[in-house]
Amino acid sequence: MSGANLSVGIIGCGNISEIYAQAGRRFEDIEIAACADLDPERAKALAKKHGIPRVLEVEELLCDPAIGVVLNLTVPAAHATVALAAVKRGKHVYGEKPLAIKRRAAREFLGLAREKKLRIGCAPDTFLGAGYQTARKLLDDGAIGEPVGATAFMLSRGPESWHPNPDFFYKKGAGPLFDIGPYYLTVLTALLGPVRRVSGSTRISFPERVVGSGPLAGKKISVETPTHVAGVLEFDAGAIGTICTSFDVVAHRHPPVEIYGTEGTLVLPDPNTFGGPIHLRRLGDSDWTEIPLTFGYADNSRGVGLADMISAIRTGREHRANGRIAYHVLDLMHSILDAGEAGQYVELASSMNRPAPLPEGLTDGKVTI
Secondary structure (H helix, E strand, C coil): CCCHHHCEEEECCCCCHHHHHHHHHHCCCCCEEEEECCCHHHHHHHHHHHCCCEECCHHHHHHCCCCCEEEECCCHHHHHHHHHHHHHCCCEEEECCCCCCCHHHHHHHHHHHHHCCCCEEECCCHHHCHHHHHHHHHHHCCCCCCEEEEEEEEECCCHHHCCCCHHHHHCCCCHHHHHCHHHHHHHHHHHHCCEEEEEEEEECCCCEEECCCCCCCCCEEECCCCCEEEEEEEECCCCEEEEEEECCCCCCCCCCEEEEECCEEEEECCCCCCCCCEEEEECCCCCCEEECCCCCCCCCCCCHHHHHHHHHHHHCCCCCCEHHHHHHHHHHHHHHHHHHHHCCCEECCCCCCCCCCCCCCCCCCCCCC
16 A cells, blocks of 8 residues: 555454454455554454554554555544544544544544644444445436435344443443444434434443353343334435334344335344345335345445545545544434424434445445445
8 A cells, every 4th residue: 555654553453353364354445554452462363363564552542654544443432532643643543443432532532633734434324334325326327306304223132232341332432322323323314314314212221231241141130221222214305214222122133224215115234244135116016026126335335434534534535434424323313312302303413425336346345446
């Protein structure tokens, strides 16, 4: 990769770092030059497994002039702190979701990045996968007419039955909306554009949870954040969306995402994946038709958003998984909770632009033709 100032340094070498380290070999725009973690042994293990040249202390990586892009894979509570530190040192940042826990903290580093002409990118980048890029083209080509509505459901019984240490899922800044909601809200806004106002209702169904497996089995967890959240989204373009995220549901039969138009309906895949089936039914059809995926990146392609950001820095275009979208999603999540608490509509102070679609016919590992 040309341009050493765009070499990537990973901060945070936990589970999610594995797929991003693989992205360093897959995408031509990503060159991972170093990694760091508060636990040096984790950083050493990641570097050894994936051939990352250098293991540094976190502060060393932030100050290293050879690193131009910080890949922020820390825990959500640290996202804003690490992003701000990186921007202060003149580095572009791409981070895992959510952008930050609090809106004010996100605005601080986003504002500084604008002043310093630095890029902020943020997961999820699943909307750049084959499933949702095919859906985007169908919408743009008028396959269902004008979108009038959408539904998004992420309903489960919660992670404590399988996760070895699920405590953080039930703290403020987590819960089903902040943990999984970014996938659903990002694909909805990527397809339908910004939201202008929301309403919401929330509840904590069980004040305590019990860890069901692993060394902490039987431990009780105090629940500090809503575990069943329902919201109504009014999009600028006129469509009305419904989202429900829950850790309180034993079973359900809802598809993850549906888009309703004046001439048909699209049933879309799990937005935490890059591929998955798409079904279309138009006015007059007697049954559903499965639509072939016409774009690349149907497998686990985490890192495509980072590759796109680095490519965009070189050419000067806007990158797709950008900070403005991620902030709008963060604002949406807080606004749904605020609406539930206040019992009234909340107007969104943020906005975003629909990101440009990826080109069809990309060679694997590329984000431009």
